[in-house]
Amino acid sequence: MKNYKPETLCVQAGYKPKTGESRIPPICQSTTFFYGDTQSMADCFDLKNDGYFYSRLANPTVAAFEGKVAALEGGVAAIGCSSGMSATALCAFTLAGEGDNVLCSRAVYGGTFNLFGTTLPKLGIECRFFDPDSSAEEIEKLIDGRTKLIFTETIANPAIVVLDIEKISAVAKKYGVVHAVDNTLATPVLCRPKEFGANIIIHSSSKYLDGHAAALGGVIVDCGNFTFKGNERYSSFNLPDESYHGLVFADLPDAQFATKCRAQMMRDLGAMMSPQNAFLSYLGSDTLALRMERHSQNAELVAKFLAAHPAIESVLHPSLPQNKYHALAQKYLPRGQGGMLSFTIKGSAADCARFMESLRLITQETHVADVRSCVLHPASTTHRQLSEDDLKKAGVPHNLIRLSVGIEAAEDIIDDLDSALSLAFKN
Numbered sequence: 001m002k003n004y005k006p007e008t009l010c011v012q013a014g015y016k017p018k019t020g021e022s023r024i025p026p027i028c029q030s031t032t033f034f035y036g037d038t039q040s041m042a043d044c045f046d047l048k049n050d051g052y053f054y055s056r057l058a059n060p061t062v063a064a065f066e067g068k069v070a071a072l073e074g075g076v077a078a079i080g081c082s083s084g085m086s087a088t089a090l091c092a093f094t095l096a097g098e099g100d101n102v103l104c105s106r107a108v109y110g111g112t113f114n115l116f117g118t119t120l121p122k123l124g125i126e127c128r129f130f131d132p133d134s135s136a137e138e139i140e141k142l143i144d145g146r147t148k149l150i151f152t153e154t155i156a157n158p159a160i161v162v163l164d165i166e167k168i169s170a171v172a173k174k175y176g177v178v179h180a181v182d183n184t185l186a187t188p189v190l191c192r193p194k195e196f197g198a199n200i201i202i203h204s205s206s207k208y209l210d211g212h213a214a215a216l217g218g219v220i221v222d223c224g225n226f227t228f229k230g231n232e233r234y235s236s237f238n239l240p241d242e243s244y245h246g247l248v249f250a251d252l253p254d255a256q257f258a259t260k261c262r263a264q265m266m267r268d269l270g271a272m273m274s275p276q277n278a279f280l281s282y283l284g285s286d287t288l289a290l291r292m293e294r295h296s297q298n299a300e301l302v303a304k305f306l307a308a309h310p311a312i313e314s315v316l317h318p319s320l321p322q323n324k325y326h327a328l329a330q331k332y333l334p335r336g337q338g339g340m341l342s343f344t345i346k347g348s349a350a351d352c353a354r355f356m357e358s359l360r361l362i363t364q365e366t367h368v369a370d371v372r373s374c375v376l377h378p379a380s381t382t383h384r385q386l387s388e389d390d391l392k393k394a395g396v397p398h399n400l401i402r403l404s405v406g407i408e409a410a411e412d413i414i415d416d417l418d419s420a421l422s423l424a425f426k427n
């Protein structure tokens with residue numbers, strides 16, 4: 001399936017029925033699987049054959065979705081997780097342990113920021129945050145012998161920061177460190193981070209992949225392009241794993257990261273995607289390529305409209321020529337820049353509330369990246385706990401509104417924004 005375009009992979013990859021079987025993946029709602037002889041089951045436990053035996057580790061419906069996302073990202077294997085957050089956590093735990101450190105971009109999803117900044121340190125894993133816009137030299141200074149992971153995001157909200165993936169991948173490669181990219185808001189339809197050197201791709205499939213706000217989920221993709229064998233930084237891949245009869249993960253022919261992640265971390269932490277959610281996500285992702293095209297077109301039109309509106313102070317969307325990330329977006333997101341957009345109004349937090357409450361079509365939600373347009377006021381919601389100073393650092397002023405542009409008719413979205421701005425600013 002490797003040479004097909006994303007449009008084709010969205011509808012064809014991950015599942016191929018045999019004669020007489022259902023055309024789309026059946027929901028295999030079973031925790032456990034039958035074996036007629038003892039040896040085949042033992043071989044499963046030894047990772048010698050890849051049959052299913054327990055749905056905490058692998059399930060046929062989940063495998064269909066995993067196969068589709070792996071094909072879309074050009075990876076060698078993928079793991080379906082219960083949420084995007086569990087995907088990120090499992091990725092970190094597969095690579096790092098007590099005494100190690102990870103580097104994380106400051107422009108990441110809020111949950112990721114908390115996981116790396118608060119929870120991992122409690123377990124003895126230090127996190128060193130960096131500004132993704134800083135130079136390779138600045139970022140390199142943070143790496144030492146115990147650095148196990150560099151974690152970044154292709155498009156980060158609410159400031160809509162576009163990552164220079166090649167810059168970070170080059171640093172990671174120079175030091176033999178794994179580079180993981182959260183590609184949730186770009187999706188493999190708009191950007192494939194592997195092509196720019198990323199080693200692991202993380203998704204919250206709760207967003208565009210599912211696309212319908214129906215199923216929580218996450219995916220970890222192993223790009224199969226990192227050499228663990230002989231890399232002293234990753235002794236846990238090079239030493240025998242006693243919980244697997246002395247298996248050395250670095251010696252596996254492929255998917256060393258994904259195999260270790262599933263066999264150890266999924267086994268021990270159990271944050272597996274459910275078959276029902278895998279089915280919904282598989283189904284939703286059939287239309288991913290079509291939707292991303294429309295999300296991007298609509299967001300570009302909305303960005304142009306807002307940028308020209310007298311009540312608007314600034315608009316953040318990489319499609320705008322004046323945007324700080326316009327040049328990077330032309331390189332990394334040439335097919336479209338996605339539906340995430342932020343803007344500041346000429347007014348206060350109270351004016352933002354008046355405007356948002358005047359919207360009739362666009363709803364207020366914490367969710368983003370599904371078919372329906374929605375808005376959020378980050379300073380009073382997702383970033384509510386931050387001090388004035390931290391709000392400034394995070395690029396979240398009190399007059400900032402985040403808009404996830406859906407696939408409704410662009411005219412209707414713009415009309416709703418226009419009417420609400422008129423109502424909110426009429427005096």
Ligand SMILES: *Cc1c(COP(=O)(O)O)cnc(C)c1O
Pocket residue numbers: 083084085086109111112153182184185203204205206207216217218
């Ligand atoms: C939502 C989101 C996550 C977390 O995913 P959940 O499925 O909600 O756990 C991670 N990264 C990004 C970019 C997200 O938007």
